[in-house]
Amino acid sequence: MAELSTWETLPVAGAVRPGGAPRTLTSGWRTGEKPAVDLSLCVNCLLCWLYCPDSAVELSAETFTGFDLDYCKGCGICADVCPVAAITMVPE
Amino acid sequence: MSDIRLLTGGEAVAHAMRQVDPDVVPVYPITPQTPIIQTFAKLVADGQASTEIVNVESEHSAMSAAIGAALAGGRTMTATSSQGLALMAEVVYIAASMRAPIVMALGNRALSGPINIHCDHSDSMLIRDSGVVQLFAENAQEAYDLMVMAPRIAEDPRVLLPVLVCLDGFTITHSAEPVSLLPDDDVTRFVGPYSVPNAVLDTTSPTTQGPFAMPDYYFELRRQQAAALETALDVLEEVALDFERLSGRRNGAFESYRLEDATRALVALGSTTGTIKDVVDELRDEHETAGLLKLVSFRPFPTAAVAAALDECARVAVLDRADSPGGTPPLHAELAAALYGSDVELTGHVYGLGGRDLHPSDVRAVFTGTPTPYLGLRGERCLA
Numbered sequence: 125m126a127e128l129s130t131w132e133t134l135p136v137a138g139a140v141r142p143g144g145a146p147r148t149l150t151s152g153w154r155t156g157e158k159p160a161v162d163l164s165l166c167v168n169c170l171l172c173w174l175y176c177p178d179s180a181v182e183l184s185a186e187t188f189t190g191f192d193l194d195y196c197k198g199c200g201i202c203a204d205v206c207p208v209a210a211i212t213m214v215p216e
Numbered sequence: 217m218s219d220i221r222l223l224t225g226g227e228a229v230a231h232a233m234r235q236v237d238p239d240v241v242p243v244y245p246i247t248p249q250t251p252i253i254q255t256f257a258k259l260v261a262d263g264q265a266s267t268e269i270v271n272v273e274s275e276h277s278a279m280s281a282a283i284g285a286a287l288a289g290g291r292t293m294t295a296t297s298s299q300g301l302a303l304m305a306e307v308v309y310i311a312a313s314m315r316a317p318i319v320m321a322l323g324n325r326a327l328s329g330p331i332n333i334h335c336d337h338s339d340s341m342l343i344r345d346s347g348v349v350q351l352f353a354e355n356a357q358e359a360y361d362l363m364v365m366a367p368r369i370a371e372d373p374r375v376l377l378p379v380l381v382c383l384d385g386f387t388i389t390h391s392a393e394p395v396s397l398l399p400d401d402d403v404t405r406f407v408g409p410y411s412v413p414n415a416v417l418d419t420t421s422p423t424t425q426g427p428f429a430m431p432d433y434y435f436e437l438r439r440q441q442a443a444a445l446e447t448a449l450d451v452l453e454e455v456a457l458d459f460e461r462l463s464g465r466r467n468g469a470f471e472s473y474r475l476e477d478a479t480r481a482l483v484a485l486g487s488t489t490g491t492i493k494d495v496v497d498e499l500r501d502e503h504e505t506a507g508l509l510k511l512v513s514f515r516p517f518p519t520a521a522v523a524a525a526l527d528e529c530a531r532v533a534v535l536d537r538a539d540s541p542g543g544t545p546p547l548h549a550e551l552a553a554a555l556y557g558s559d560v561e562l563t564g565h566v567y568g569l570g571g572r573d574l575h576p577s578d579v580r581a582v583f584t585g586t587p588t589p590y591l592g593l594r595g596e597r598c599l600a
Contacts, residue, residue: 130436134436137376
């Protein structure tokens with residue numbers, strides 16, 4: 125981890141400039157389950173992409189390709205909205 | 217030529233606001249602050265100030281809007297009292313932590329309950345540790361002066377904190393007395409242009425402000441804020457010196473009134489110090505060595521200077537216009553800390569809660585008698 129600033133070297137009131145925040149991966153917040161997809165069932169409706177609160181559904185152009193597990197928090201909304209049950213929640 | 221007018225403290229503050237001409241004033245009316253915003257709104261309506269007045273739905277919103285305006289790059293003022301400050305308190309802490317240089321007039325009024333509209337300092341003391349500067353006026357003139365000085369203190373790059381100008385409800389807000397106003401141009405030059413380091417509407421240099429701070433940074437940011445408030449003491453004296461050059465009136469962190477050779481001194485805040493000065497003069501006429509330390513800056517508290525000023529006194533009595541149930545009243549606690557280890561005999565006395573009068577005879581009794589912890593309270597033993 126980078127060295128932390130002292131109170132004397134911090135910007136006033138901790139103001140953050142663009143790029144000034146570390147790129148924190150948030151997959152550590154996931155609690156037990158992650159989404160898995162059976163691509164043979166997927167109809168590419170992109171409802172999962174639309175509903176994902178963490179923008180963790182990945183596309184290639186307009187085609188569903190999978191999940192960005194660095195940011196997925198395992199909420200299960202994608203599995204819930206999938207109309208063809210292609211997505212299931214599985215243990216980590 | 218000085219422009220001397222018969223004004224209430226509320227009107228005097230409104231005229232200071234007219235002359236400072238802030239960009240934004242988000243405000244919600246409450247007794248006894250209302251004459252401030254009422255007078256100021258009329259001055260704006262009459263075209264004498266160009267301020268955008270935001271009629272918000274509560275004091276919580278007033279301070280929230282003030283933070284947005286101040287950090288967006290606009291000079292911002294507001295005013296409140298008592299329950300309004302209580303409702304606002306959550307956001308006052310945030311204003312201080314976001315280092316928003318908002319100037320606020322506080323018409324001091326007792327907190328409920330029981331509900332009351334008259335003066336004491338319990339509202340100020342509610343936000344004692346919020347990190348804002350609190351300056352107390354003795355009269356309408358000082359309320360005006362401090363309101364002109366306040367933007368300079370708040371906006372100093374070493375400070376960047378809200379500054380409250382506290383004036384006793386009714387005793388100052390509603391009482392008319394001669395007030396000497398500076399020329400408008402002098403005030404404009406004195407306060408200068410407004411600037412904050414990271415104006416959020418500066419799209420060429422955008423920032424995130426008010427970030428979430430976890431255990432790794434919260435402590436550092438709180439310390440940074442405390443350091444700024446400590447520095448405000450030096451800035452106050454610098455601004456007071458500049459203001460004295462302009463006006464001939466000196467409003468520093470405290471005033472020593474006939475204190476040089478005093479053996480007995482009182483310490484107090486606000487309008488009561490005017491009463492105490494009269495009693496000191498009477499006692500001096502009787503060859504009693506009485507004096508007063510009139511505290512102006514309660515936050516930051518000028519601990520070292522106060523201790524030095526009172527060092528030669530045999531007895532010091534502190535008058536608190538707010539109680540701290542189950543503990544030591546706030547001003548008494550500050551003095552006890554400042555005088556710790558000295559030979560000064562210190563007593564503390566609560567007076568004037570909810571607008572209870574403190575008569576010159578009560579003050580005299582504190583100087584000459586055996587004072588009780590509560591002054592002017594029925595059932596307390598007579599002092600003299």
